[in-house]
Amino acid sequence: MKPQTAPPTPRRTRSTSSAKRTAAGADTRRIQVRRSGVHGKGVFALKPIAAGETLIEYVGELITWKEALRRHPHDPSDPNHTFYFHIDDGHVIDALYGGNASRWINHSCDPNCEADEVEGRVFIKALRRIRAGEELNYNYGLVLDGPITAKERAEYPCWCGAAQCRGTMLSASVKAPSRKRTKKA
Template sequence: MNTKFFHARQARREAPARDPQETRCPEAGRPQDEPPHPGAQVGVHGKGVFALQDIPEGETLIEYVGEIITWKEAQRRHPWNPEDPNHTFYFHVDDGRVIDAAVGGNAARWINHSCNPNCEADEEEGRVFIKSLRTIKAGEELNYDYGLIIDERYTKALKAEYPCWCGSKNCRGTLLAPKRRR
């Protein structure tokens, strides 16, 4: 994979990555505490990932990596921040495992949500890869639909706990996945 984007915005694998240095982000190996690439601050999100050159549809961009932990451990670790209590760098892999990108994560953790995404998260054999859904132009921010799933009933208050500020025409107003009608 060639470097095609830079990031500004937390996962160590049980299975080895195809090549941990092989990413479309030159800063993927940057220590987490260093400041992000200059100019990569974005509106309400604070940080993001942007295309450095045009990226074709269907391109695998980066693996979402981090420490693989259980749901029980994820709940124990949950970083309760009163200013942003639902923010994590967790990525659900299956019923028993979560990727915690706060530990060993790369640039993928800074890809923001959009209700009209240009990328998708594709799970393959317990690994998560970010892929382009369409051609992405140089300078465009990369994003995918987080589609958070919560078992409880979606109330106005619950949706407000997971607000979306993507600004797309079809914005749902929440990071929660639409409930399937029965």
């Protein structure tokens, strides 16, 4: 599954640290999209990546939640799969339109990357050293508005295979995660 497996009710993706502004495109000498053993396509490191490196910006069409709800689902046969990334209460990035390789980064309960929002832009950053050939992933931290039921957990399955896998891409917390945002100095 991809970032912000969104509507019908707003969900939020966790943003966890500060990042520097960098280019939106992927450095094709460092990362590559290919088939993933986790789910569909994935993004893989071609070279070792240092902890703290900003790898790619999550880009796409900036739309309102109202428009996201209108577009949902992207694929009726897989209604909980979208390329939405929640920015704030009113806006979503829809990477189906104008997106790049970042939309193929899969979820993991034990991620090697994190999503970081900087002034309304989202960057994917390495949490630790990543080996060449390793798949990039981050915790989508999806949040539902209200209590999470067993049925909802099953609607957002996780296939990451991590030792501490929660079995779902939903956040462990019912509350919306706190978000660190970086303001331009």
